[in-house]
Amino acid sequence: MEVLRLQNLQKSFGSVRALKNASFALNEGEVVALLGDNGAGKSTLIKAISGVFPVDRGDIYVRGEKVSIRSTRDAMDLGIETIHQDTSLAPDLSIARNLFLGREPVKLKWLGVFAPLDLAKLRGAASALLKRVGISKKLDADALVSTLSGGERQSIAISRAMQFAAKVIILDEPTNNLGVEETHGVLRFVKEVRDAGHSVLLITHNIHHVFQVADRIIVMRRGEIVAEQTVADTDLLTVESIITGADMSALLKETRAK
Amino acid sequence: MTIAAEDEMPVGKRRSSLLRSPQFSSLVILIVLLAVFAIADANFLSPLNISNMMAFLPELGIIALGMTLLLTAGEFDLSVGAVFGLAPVVVMLLVQNGEASIGVALLAGLLLCVAIGAINGLIVTKIGISSFLVTLSMLLVVRGAALYITQGFPLKSWDQPGFFVTLLAGSFNIGSFRFYTSLWWFIGLSLLAIYVLRYAKLGNWISAIGSNRNAAVARGVPADAVKVWLFILTSVLAGLAGMISAFRISAASPVAGTGYELEVIAMVVVGGTALTGGRGTILGTIVGALMLRAIRNGIVLIGVPGLAYNIFVGVIILAMLILHALLQKNAARG
Numbered sequence: 270m271e272v273l274r275l276q277n278l279q280k281s282f283g284s285v286r287a288l289k290n291a292s293f294a295l296n297e298g299e300v301v302a303l304l305g306d307n308g309a310g311k312s313t314l315i316k317a318i319s320g321v322f323p324v325d326r327g328d329i330y331v332r333g334e335k336v337s338i339r340s341t342r343d344a345m346d347l348g349i350e351t352i353h354q355d356t357s358l359a360p361d362l363s364i365a366r367n368l369f370l371g372r373e374p375v376k377l378k379w380l381g382v383f384a385p386l387d388l389a390k391l392r393g394a395a396s397a398l399l400k401r402v403g404i405s406k407k408l409d410a411d412a413l414v415s416t417l418s419g420g421e422r423q424s425i426a427i428s429r430a431m432q433f434a435a436k437v438i439i440l441d442e443p444t445n446n447l448g449v450e451e452t453h454g455v456l457r458f459v460k461e462v463r464d465a466g467h468s469v470l471l472i473t474h475n476i477h478h479v480f481q482v483a484d485r486i487i488v489m490r491r492g493e494i495v496a497e498q499t500v501a502d503t504d505l506l507t508v509e510s511i512i513t514g515a516d517m518s519a520l521l522k523e524t525r526a527k
Numbered sequence: 528m529t530i531a532a533e534d535e536m537p538v539g540k541r542r543s544s545l546l547r548s549p550q551f552s553s554l555v556i557l558i559v560l561l562a563v564f565a566i567a568d569a570n571f572l573s574p575l576n577i578s579n580m581m582a583f584l585p586e587l588g589i590i591a592l593g594m595t596l597l598l599t600a601g602e603f604d605l606s607v608g609a610v611f612g613l614a615p616v617v618v619m620l621l622v623q624n625g626e627a628s629i630g631v632a633l634l635a636g637l638l639l640c641v642a643i644g645a646i647n648g649l650i651v652t653k654i655g656i657s658s659f660l661v662t663l664s665m666l667l668v669v670r671g672a673a674l675y676i677t678q679g680f681p682l683k684s685w686d687q688p689g690f691f692v693t694l695l696a697g698s699f700n701i702g703s704f705r706f707y708t709s710l711w712w713f714i715g716l717s718l719l720a721i722y723v724l725r726y727a728k729l730g731n732w733i734s735a736i737g738s739n740r741n742a743a744v745a746r747g748v749p750a751d752a753v754k755v756w757l758f759i760l761t762s763v764l765a766g767l768a769g770m771i772s773a774f775r776i777s778a779a780s781p782v783a784g785t786g787y788e789l790e791v792i793a794m795v796v797v798g799g800t801a802l803t804g805g806r807g808t809i810l811g812t813i814v815g816a817l818m819l820r821a822i823r824n825g826i827v828l829i830g831v832p833g834l835a836y837n838i839f840v841g842v843i844i845l846a847m848l849i850l851h852a853l854l855q856k857n858a859a860r861g
Contacts, residue, residue, distance in 0.1 A: 342747040357745065359738035361805035362731070370735050371746030373728045382729040385722075 420451025549799025599807025611784030614766030644762030737804025
């Protein structure tokens with residue numbers, strides 16, 4: 270089933286057309302990798318979907334319904350959660366407090382921002398969540414995020430997105446700056462997220478990771494989507510050549526022929 | 528879900544993390560300092576001297592509470608000392624020119640503080656200039672305004688007994704100790720600040736904003752609005768402290784509070800609040816306020832020459848900060 274559809278999205282910054290005419294759809298329970306060189310328009314597209322800024326033209330549909338996303342809050346309310354490498358968690362807060370940041374369970378709700386946090390509920394829900402995503406043995410809900418490794422932080426951020434039953438989870442370079450083992454942990458986690466029925470839009474520079482977890486690949490170049498393929502129908506070299514714009518497979522054939 | 532609701536941590540862990548916390552090391556040093564002063568001079572713990580310290584403590588302490596919250600959110604305010612001077616001056620001018628009753632004048636003074644805080648906050652958040660530069664400029668504007676409207680002369684403050692004098696600068700005796708009502712203000716506001724920072728939803732937002740503003744904004748936390756309100760709060764508390772001080776000594780001087788901004792920031796960071804935001808502790812600030820007050824009082828008593836005493840204050844603050852940094856490093860390693 271289709272969860273998210275983008276139709277003819279356009280966005281310019283001054284005279285720079287960052288997004289020319291982007292359309293694609295994301296289905297339930299699939300991992301789609303968004304590839305492209307620096308400046309291809311990936312992050313513009315992501316920011317448009319996650320509500321950082323509005324698009325100039327074009328429509329966004331969530332579960333077939335046309336929506337307008339004007340703020341990050343709008344996107345979250347529609348079930349679109351974006352996770353950036355460095356901007357997703359507050360290091361000085363505990364895991365539990367991070368998991369519920371902006372959606373804190375409180376008592377005496379009428380006190381507004383002065384309402385006391387429901388600490389028992391916060392802890393309980395955080396522990397339950399950590400257990401559900403299989404990292405409860407290693408992590409304590411009260412531990413400060415600053416004491417966690419990069420991979421653990423990614424896992425926490427992704428679990429937070431899952432917890433709010435997000436339909437679409439956007440991962441912006443989730444494996445940057447991670448070690449080999451941590452990278453595998455995060456990729457495994459991405460698969461689990463998909464198996465739990467969430468859709469994942471994965472932005473990355475690393476094509477190898479794409480072939481490990483993605484179902485489909487979308488390639489952007491100069492603000493446009495230039496290719497869309499299922500992983501089973503393509504290979505690393507083809508994708509690489511589409512990204513750079515050079516036909517490397519042809520080049521390879523030539524060399525082989527010689 | 529069996530954990531008691533009073534705190535986030537089980538008791539055992541709470542105890543060990545308390546021992547390693549910055550406010551605890553500050554507390555130990557405070558006790559050591561008090562002991563040293565008490566041994567060096569028997570008068571240090573006399574009722575008169577303690578009463579004296581407790582009279583001064585709330586005035587800077589109240590500002591330090593606001594500053595702690597602001598620093599935790601990642602900003603700071605250098606204009607508090609100037610606001611401390613300006614607010615009571617405006618109040619007294621309004622009263623002496625017969626333009627307002629004392630109650631209305633006090634309210635007008637506080638509203639002026641709201642405006643100053645709002646301007647600080649809006650420039651910092653909406654235009655994106657660092658709070659260091661914005662509040663430094665505001666310091667000059669506000670101090671200049673206080674000097675100009677008084678022509679540099681101190682004003683005689685309100686000294687007729689009445690509701691507001693009792694409310695802000697009344698005094699009472701407990702045994703041979705003499706306390707001012709300002710101590711109640713400090714205690715009450717401290718409890719409120721502890722509640723907000725540790726237990727309220729707002730406190731979670733404040734820490735998150737200071738720790739990683741982008742993360743907070745991405746979760747829908749209204750970071751700019753929170754910061755503006757904290758600037759307003761800090762300004763209002765500085766103005767309130769200035770009024771309390773002016774009523775206590777029955778004079779409103781346009782140069783009152785000069786240098787208080789640095790003293791207040793020193794109290795806050797000595798208590799363990801991070802200058803970089805994200806980690807704030809009201810208990811630490813209270814310890815820090817007590818410590819700076821005790822140092823200022825104690826080194827005079829033990830005979831350090833008046834002109835030399837800033838050397839001591841500076842050295843002790845530096846030693847405290849080094850200690851915090853070392854503890855922090857240790858904690859990160861362990």
